Amino acid sequence: MEAFQQAFRQIIGWMPALIKASGNTILLTATAVTTALALSVFLALGKISRVHSPSGSRGLNLLRKAASALVRGISSAYVFFFRGTPLLMQLFFIYYVLPRYIPALAFRERFWAAYIAFSLNVAAYLAEIIRAAIQSIPKGQLEASHALGFSYGQTMRMIVIPQAYRRMIPPVCNEFVMVLKDTSLVALIAMTDLTYQTKIIASNRASSLVYIPAMVVYLVMTAFFTIVFNRLEKRLSAKE
Amino acid sequence: MSIIRTEYLNKHFGALHVLQDINLTVDQGEVVCIIGPSGAGKSTLLRALNGLESVHSGKIYIDDTLFLHREEGKLVSAPPSVQRKAMLLETGMVFQSFNLFPHKTVLENLVLAQVKVKRTPKNEAEEKARGLLDQVGLNDKAEAYPAKLSGGQQQRVAIARALAMEPRIMLFDEPTSALDPELVGGVLAVMKDLARSGMTMLVVTHEIGFAREAANRVIFMCDGQIAEEGPPAQLLGNPQNPRTRQFLNSVL
Numbered sequence: 001m002e003a004f005q006q007a008f009r010q011i012i013g014w015m016p017a018l019i020k021a022s023g024n025t026i027l028l029t030a031t032a033v034t035t036a037l038a039l040s041v042f043l044a045l046g047k048i049s050r051v052h053s054p055s056g057s058r059g060l061n062l063l064r065k066a067a068s069a070l071v072r073g074i075s076s077a078y079v080f081f082f083r084g085t086p087l088l089m090q091l092f093f094i095y096y097v098l099p100r101y102i103p104a105l106a107f108r109e110r111f112w113a114a115y116i117a118f119s120l121n122v123a124a125y126l127a128e129i130i131r132a133a134i135q136s137i138p139k140g141q142l143e144a145s146h147a148l149g150f151s152y153g154q155t156m157r158m159i160v161i162p163q164a165y166r167r168m169i170p171p172v173c174n175e176f177v178m179v180l181k182d183t184s185l186v187a188l189i190a191m192t193d194l195t196y197q198t199k200i201i202a203s204n205r206a207s208s209l210v211y212i213p214a215m216v217v218y219l220v221m222t223a224f225f226t227i228v229f230n231r232l233e234k235r236l237s238a239k240e
Numbered sequence: 241m242s243i244i245r246t247e248y249l250n251k252h253f254g255a256l257h258v259l260q261d262i263n264l265t266v267d268q269g270e271v272v273c274i275i276g277p278s279g280a281g282k283s284t285l286l287r288a289l290n291g292l293e294s295v296h297s298g299k300i301y302i303d304d305t306l307f308l309h310r311e312e313g314k315l316v317s318a319p320p321s322v323q324r325k326a327m328l329l330e331t332g333m334v335f336q337s338f339n340l341f342p343h344k345t346v347l348e349n350l351v352l353a354q355v356k357v358k359r360t361p362k363n364e365a366e367e368k369a370r371g372l373l374d375q376v377g378l379n380d381k382a383e384a385y386p387a388k389l390s391g392g393q394q395q396r397v398a399i400a401r402a403l404a405m406e407p408r409i410m411l412f413d414e415p416t417s418a419l420d421p422e423l424v425g426g427v428l429a430v431m432k433d434l435a436r437s438g439m440t441m442l443v444v445t446h447e448i449g450f451a452r453e454a455a456n457r458v459i460f461m462c463d464g465q466i467a468e469e470g471p472p473a474q475l476l477g478n479p480q481n482p483r484t485r486q487f488l489n490s491v492l
Contacts, residue, residue, distance in 0.1 A: 061315070143292055144339035144398075148353035148405060149329045158352065162343050 011213050014201055018210075021197030022217050028111065028193065029180045032118035036126050037172070039119065043127035044134060045156070046075030075127070082124035088185050091117040095189045110191035114183070122179055126172065133168035134160055166236055173229035177222050184218075194218065241304060242267050243330070243409045243440050244289060249298035251284060258284050259295065260464040266409065271441045273451035273472075276461035277487055282444040283336075285461070286413050289442075290331045302327045303408065329357070332402030336414040338394040340386040346373065346397050347382040350404045358405065365404070372400040376430050392423030396430050403434075410434065412443040448491060452476055460484045 049068045082090065095113035099106040107113045137160050145155040184195035198214035201207050244266045251259040258281045266272050274282045287293040289300060291308070300308045307327050309316040318324060340349050350369035354360040360368070373379045376396040378389075386394055395415055402410060412431070416424045428450050435441055435454045445451060451458050452472045459469040460481065468481040479485045 138337075138339075140335060140337050140339035141341065144333075144335065144341070146292060147290055147328075147331070147333035147402070149325055149357040150353065154356060158356065159341055163341075166343075 007209070010207070010209075014207070014210050014213060017197055017201065018194060018214055018217055021192055022194040022221060024111070024191070025180065025183050025193045025195075026221065028114055028118065028183050028186065028191075029176065032115055032122055032183075033126075033176050033179055035115075035119040036122035039123040040126035040130055043075045043078060043123060044130035046071045047079065047127065047131050048072075048134065049075075079124045079127050082121050083128070087117070087121050087182060088188065090121055091185060091189060110186070110189050113189060114186040114191050118179065118183065122175065125175055129168055129171045129175065130164070133164040133171075136167060137163050169229075169233055169236060173225070173233070176229070177225055180222060180225065181218065242301070243303060244442070245301040245304070246289070247299040247301075249285070249288060249300070250296045251281075251288065251293065252296055256464075258464045259288065259298075262298070262464075262466060264459070264466065266440060266442050268408075268440055269438055270457060271435045271439075271455050272443070272457045272459060273455040274442070274444045274459045274461055275446070275448065275451060275487070276467075280461040281464040282461050283413050286411050286442065286444050289411060290328055290333055292333075302330050325357075329405050330408045332405055332407030332410045334395070334398050334402055334410065334412045334415050336417050338386075338391070338398045338418075340394055340398055340401070342386050345383050345385055346378070346389070349386070349397060350401050353401075354404050369400070369404055372403050373397075375403075375433070376400045377426075390423055391419045392426045395419065395427045399427075399430055399434070409440040409442060412441065412445065414444050414446065416445070416447060446491065448476065448488070460487065462487070 049071045091114065094105075094117045095107065095110070134156075141159055141163070142155060145159050150159065183193055186193050187196035187199055190196060194214060194217060198210050201210040242265045244264070246262055246264045249259050249262040249264075250257070262281075262285055264285070274285070276282055284293050288295050295308070295310055296313050297311045298309075299306060305327065306317065306319070307324070308318050319327065340346075341352070344352060347366065347369055350372060351362065351365045354365035354368065355362055370379060370382060373382055376399060378393060378396055378400070381389060381393065381397070386397065389397065399410075399415075415431070416427050419427065424447070428447060431441070431443070431450070432454050443450070443455070455472050457469060458472045458475045460467050460475060460479070460483070462483050468475060468479060468484045475484065476488065479488060
């Protein structure tokens with residue numbers, strides 16, 4: 001009984017530090033995913049870019065084809081690189097290596113290095129989600145849009161993306177929760193997120209059980225966002 | 241004068257020569273039905289007319305103006321894009337699978353392209369849309385989403401949507417093939433009304449009854465060629481080509 005009470009008191013004692021640190025975890029996740037979303041729309045559209053209606057002179061068409069191939073190549077290479085290499089390596093490279101060559105990137109706050117690494121990395125994954133959602137829209141929608149005279153940009157903006165948007169919400173929410181957990185990697189550049197804070201407390205042997213309440217805090221956060229996103233999903237799908 | 245004319249259209253799908261030297265003319269006010277076995281190239285021909293399928297070679301004229309000329313798979317000439325789009329809008333297309341925009345109401349489906357493509361003021365576009373919904377017997381469905389409508393109703397909305405752009409010719413790609421049998425009649429009735437009102441129509445269909453009743457001319461296609469054409473009474477009643485006879489025997 002005595003031991004239980006002592007453990008309980010210990011946990012209460014850790015809580016303020018853990019909760020404060022989990023604020024950083026949420027801040028990093030939310031800002032990085034938001035930035036990544038904006039970036040990923042361009043990457044997704046870049047990856048599926050094609051020259052659609054042949055018109056005008058042959059020279060102009062060749063130019064458009066070359067530009068489209070370039071955009072497609074760059075977007076595909078970006079996604080290939082960021083999905084094909086470990087996130088931790090990307091984080092180390094941005095935090096330790098880049099500032100040596102680009103002094104302007106000498107991060108005074110570790111947060112910015114983590115924010116850049118996560119934004120760039122998550123954008124690659126979200127781009128694939130958005131591309132899949134766009135390409136899941138039946139071809140008939142594009143054909144009807146063409147027959148009604150919509151341009152490619154209008155078709156994307158008014159017909160395809162509004163429909164794809166609903167299909168991409170579940171996987172994007174899923175990705176958000178994954179990123180929330182993945183941000184624990186920033187402990188390795190000593191940014192004070194929930195994981196790093198836990199590690200600091202646990203460095204005192206008497207407090208090594210702090211990992212247990214820390215994991216519970218992670219569980220509470222992931223459960224909270226899962227519930228919020230499920231509600232959001234239901235509300236959006238009820239509209240149709 | 242002809243609304244649509246093609247000269248020597250050719251297209252291949254790999255080894256399959258799906259369109260072979262197609263010369264087709266549709267005059268103003270004509271209702272032309274294309275019939276034939278599946279894989280004959282009927283839909284491909286129709287879709288080539290508004291650029292949904294590319295062709296290997298040949299010329300397409302819309303309103304006696306060159307719309308597309310390709311040779312050896314390469315573009316030889318086409319009008320500048322602004323004119324091209326205006327010519328494209330002379331054709332209205334109705335698809336087998338309706339292809340209504342599911343995230344827009346019926347009214348929005350009819351209004352969107354009028355406002356965004358033709359720059360019609362919104363109130364004018366809505367007025368036109370309501371008139372057309374009346375014409376296809378669905379004025380009470382203006383605020384509904386397409387998913388709430390039956391297939392037949394969706395297809396009638398799709399017809400109204402194409403008409404809203406004021407095309408000079410309506411292209412129908414097997415408009416009743418995806419419908420339950422009891423819903424076919426309503427769509428065909430709308431199409432017959434349209435034909436009576438003087439609309440130029442090119443219809444790919446398996447509805448021999450519709451062709452007999454509404455068409456001025458019936459074209460029988462098979463193996464990528466126009467095998468026979470003529471007035472419905474002649475082509476359907478007394479076909480000359482043995483392939484036509486064989487096909488009609490199998491469907492009637």
